[in-house]
Amino acid sequence: IIKAPVKQGRATSFVETVDIFPTLCDLAGLDIPKQCQGLSLRPVLENPEESVRDFVYTRFKDADTVVSQRYAFTQFSNGKTGMMLYDLESDPDENVNQADNSEYADAVNLMQRKLEQAKQRAAAYDSD
Numbered sequence: 001i002i003k004a005p006v007k008q009g010r011a012t013s014f015v016e017t018v019d020i021f022p023t024l025c026d027l028a029g030l031d032i033p034k035q036c037q038g039l040s041l042r043p044v045l046e047n048p049e050e051s052v053r054d055f056v057y058t059r060f061k062d063a064d065t066v067v068s069q070r071y072a073f074t075q076f077s078n079g080k081t082g083m084m085l086y087d088l089e090s091d092p093d094e095n096v097n098q099a100d101n102s103e104y105a106d107a108v109n110l111m112q113r114k115l116e117q118a119k120q121r122a123a124a125y126d127s128d
Helices: 017-028 042-046 102-127
Strands: 056-060 063-067 071-076 082-087
Touching (some): 017 042, 056 102, 063 102
Antiparallel strands (some): 056 063, 063 071
C-alpha cells in the first residue's frame, strides 16, 4: 500500500517489492539508479487502470515462479526437476496441476519464456 499525492483508486497491476524504491525515487523527483531492479509505479499511481508489469517473478528455495493474470507457473531445479502450471481462471485455488496436460502445452511454453526473461533480468542485476 502506497499513499502519495496521486489519483485515488484501487489499482490491480502486478507489482514486486523491488518496485518500492524506484517508485519513491520517482515520486521524490530523484533519478532512479541504473542498478535498480524495480520499476516506478508512478504510472499506476497516476492512473489505477495502468500496468507496469504483465507478470511477477519470485524464488523460494529451489523453485522459481512466474504469475500472470491467467497462469501461475513454477519450475523446480532441486535435482527432482518438475513443473506446476495452474490456470487461475478455471482453478483459482490452484488444485489441478496442468503442466503435463497437452491442452496446456502452449501455456507452459509461454510461462517458461516469461520465467527465463525474469531470471535473465535478475541475473543481469546480480552481476552489476
